[in-house]
Amino acid sequence: MSRHYICIKEANQMIPTLRRSFQLLFQLHMHVKILIGELEDVGFAPSSDTFPVVVRGADEQVILARGQLRALIDLMREELEQLRACGCLMQDMEEGGVSWYAKHPRRGDILLSWRFGEPEVSFWYDTTTDDRIRRSLDELDDLDDDRGSVPGGVDSSS
Numbered sequence: 001m002s003r004h005y006i007c008i009k010e011a012n013q014m015i016p017t018l019r020r021s022f023q024l025l026f027q028l029h030m031h032v033k034i035l036i037g038e039l040e041d042v043g044f045a046p047s048s049d050t051f052p053v054v055v056r057g058a059d060e061q062v063i064l065a066r067g068q069l070r071a072l073i074d075l076m077r078e079e080l081e082q083l084r085a086c087g088c089l090m091q092d093m094e095e096g097g098v099s100w101y102a103k104h105p106r107r108g109d110i111l112l113s114w115r116f117g118e119p120e121v122s123f124w125y126d127t128t129t130d131d132r133i134r135r136s137l138d139e140l141d142d143l144d145d146d147r148g149s150v151p152g153g154v155d156s157s158s
Contacts, residue, residue, distance in 0.1 A: 003101045003109070004086075004087035004101060005087070005101045005102055005103055006100045006102060006112070007102060008102070008112060008137070011100050011102075011112050011114065012120050012121050014086060014088070015119075015120065015121075018088070018096075018098060018114070019116065021079055021082070021083055022096040022116045024075075024079060025076060025079055025093065025096075026096070028072050028075055028076045028079075029076065029094075031068075031072055032069060032072050032073060032076070035065055035068060035069040035072070036069065038065055039062065039065055039069070042062060044057075044058055044062045044065075044066065046066065046069070049073050051066070051070070052066075053066045053067045053070055054066075083098070087100050088100060089101075091113070092115070095115055095116065096115055096117070097113070097114070097115045097116075098114050099111040099112060099113050099114075099125060100112045101127075104140060107126070107128070108127075108128070109127045109128075110124045110125065110126065110127060110140070111125040111127055112124050112137075113125055113134050121137070122136060122137055123135060123136060123137065124137055124139075124140060
């Protein structure tokens with residue numbers, strides 16, 4: 001699968017959509033956790049995210065709960081797939097962390113980083129190390145105050 005590269009400006013333009021997506025995903029995730037807890041209490045929690053709704057020995061309430069769980073998981077998958085189609089790499093579902101591949105003239109591939117609640121993309125990861133430290137974009141270069149389409153040389157060209 002080829003990498004989808006974007007620039008800081010493009011990533012920042014996605015933030016309103018990401019906020020809406022994460023608000024939905026957080027709500028869906030909360031309901032999934034509740035349903036799994038209820039199903040665990042009665043011994044019918046699924047062991048994976050692909051499971052049959054109807055299982056032997058389950059009453060109507062359990063089947064209903066498993067059906068709701070399946071629907072919620074499917075909605076989460078669809079939402080996540082839409083984000084992936086835009087080049088988003090999900091880093092942390094719990095905190096709403098997203099990254100995107102970008103090109104830097106000296107460092108090569110980097111990952112731009114954004115977390116739910118941040119006003120704009122202001123961080124990056126180095127893809128050449130196992131070190132998963134979010135670094136300020138200011139560390140890339142002496143960036144211009146205008147974070148346009150190619151600030152600090154971060155470009156979307158591949």
